[in-house]
């Protein structure tokens with residue numbers, strides 16, 4: 001890590017002022033100056049920005065090294081853009097188009113903003129936690145020889161105090177402690193206000209304890225230098241201020257000097273006399289606002305003193321809306337200054353009318369060289385970096401042989417084969433699972449490739465010669481990162497590992513496994529990973545009521561619908577081993593392709609008879625979302641359309657009904673998600689003059705225009721019922737709509753209408769209702 005150069009505090013303070021002005025002005029411009037043709041409120045958070053400008057000036061213009069990465073509190077996004085505007089890496093056009101179409105985004109976005117954004121933020125709490133997982137991935141890459149010591153950095157999260165209420169932060173804290181993470185700074189903008197109200201006083205001391213017990217150093221930056229010196233001379237005042245409740249503090253900061261005076265007189269009597277005599281109201285207000293998070297000396301000193309790799313929580317006391325007319329007001333979260341207030345702020349900051357966008361407006365000639373030098377020195381490290389793609393050769397993935405196979409078992413076999421065969425892909429795979437490594441069939445892979453731990457850890461059971469199929473010795477060469485049962489952490493880990501190519505220039509192939517129903521437990525984190533275009537393979541197994549005796553709490557119903565609505569994540573649901581091998585190859589390819597995405601494989605523990613293949617023609621169609629497993633006759637009146645583990649029922653029904661229904665086809669769906677996307681894309685393309693039909697249209701066009709479809713899946717029937725809308729064919733949808741329960745397959749498939757009888761009845765239904 002770079003040793004910080006001795007800073008020019010005066011210049012840093014001027015930069016702080018510029019950031020406060022530019023962020024406020026950018027928001028003001030979007031709301032009050034830019035033309036609006038729809039009358040919608042544009043919005044923005046001037047108070048939340050003003051709270052952090054000093055902290056961010058101290059970081060970006062002093063403390064950050066070139067390899068450090070930052071997750072910025074979402075509603076301080078305009079400050080980050082103002083920083084890049086000063087550094088010359090953000091354009092005036094983008095600032096003017098804040099919250100406009102194609103303009104700088106409301107909250108920092110890796111994929112949409114033009115400035116380098118290290119981590120997207122928006123859903124509070126997630127940007128905080130990903131920094132801990134990114135630091136773990138950094139350790140992983142260094143240990144595996146993919147990242148030089150000299151290229152390592154620190155991961156910084158800038159956090160709102162109310163953000164600390166998000167539970168995912170504590171799940172992450174526990175996991176981070178287990179993995180002994182380092183090189184993390186979490187900096188709390190402790191302005192004692194949330195969106196709705198002032199923050200609860202009682203929690204404050206607890207945060208300290210929670211973090212310390214998880215191995216963090218905690219540093220409180222409560223008062224600035226001036227106020228601290230005053231308090232040192234006046235212990236009664238210090239005790240009083242320390243004990244002042246959050247709501248009172250905020251209210252006084254809003255009311256200003258006269259209110260402080262009256263309250264101090266009332267509470268401290270004579271003990272306040274000296275202070276009150278020495279300060280007029282304005283001076284008193286300024287003194288009482290001198291909190292640690294706004295005092296450049298305090299910030300710089302604190303950052304300089306924390307140069308080791310210990311994870312550190314800084315709690316920087318601040319004023320929400322510092323320096324703005326609504327400073328401290330409990331309702332200021334989305335507050336916007338009116339034009340008169342803005343003009344007053346402009347004058348007070350020495351900015352000329354018409355010169356509002358001047359990057360260094362209001363800075364006098366004498367101060368200019370110092371500020372110029374500061375900016376010059378800070379510029380290079382923050383350039384946008386190219387993403388690492390296309391560097392790894394993906395070898396062919398043969399399907400394991402066997403007459404009867406379950407997709408979950410096949411997944412384990414394929415990984416085992418890859419582990420044994422070796423090669424670059426295998427070496428770059430990193431697996432992770434929230435305490436379901438064994439039950440999702442990753443065990444054999446872990447036996448081969450080992451657990452990752454920074455420090456060696458022997459397998460106590462193996463050493464004691466206790467028989468076990470799992471040999472879990474841990475070292476820094478291991479390739480499996482075991483997590484506790486917290487699915488949100490799984491997705492944040494996949495997000496961090498899936499961004500390794502972007503953050504560190506080294507592609508990893510992260511594979512995460514969990515039970516399909518528990519995807520819902522980490523859904524926002526999964527969405528967060530996809531939103532940032534992190535690349536990974538998610539393997540969800542077991543799934544559906546096919547899980548049988550495990551019962552309803554473990555039998556998933558709606559994940560295919562979740563996948564259907566989730567951008568950046570491709571759902572594949574194979575029935576057979578050869579389909580799965582093909583899809584895993586595709587998933588790896590997509591991870592390393594700039595135009596790729598992440599993949600979700602929904603797998604089953606049900607062993608089913610494999611089908612013979614006469615050629616490979618099915619493969620391209622299977623990758624595109626579906627293929628005719630039993631070809632329909634020309635203009636066939638009906639087809640069975642089935643997905644995944646219930647394929648044996650579909651095949652049996654097809655064999656039985658074909659004699660009575662000539663030309664009956666069996667369409668194997670491998671990805672409703674891809675078929676749906678293709679369908680809507682083809683419709684959009686038609687309006688742009690391109691007439692290519694989509695894959696699903698081609699598949700269904702093999703049937704009569706009024707053919708009947710029986711759709712069948714071990715999931716919500718809506719996953720496939722929409723297929724009737726493609727060409728207007730009739731549909732009888734079979735699937736699971738009630739919570740599952742314990743039972744064997746015959747019981748369950750009978751009760752939930754996934755068996756041969758249900759298919760026969762459904763076929764009769766669609767044929768009888770034919771016009």
Ligand SMILES: Cc1ncc(C[n+]2csc(CCOP(=O)(O)OP(=O)(O)O)c2C)c(N)n1
Nearest residue numbers: 048122123124160161162163189193194195
């Ligand atoms: C998961 C989630 N829930 C709710 C919100 C809406 N929201 C945005 S900011 C905020 C309060 C933030 O308060 P704090 O973290 O203290 O930040 P400040 O603006 O005070 O700096 C809320 C509730 C959100 N962005 N994400």
Ligand SMILES: [Mg+2]
Nearest residue numbers: 161162193194
């Ligand atoms: Mg706050």
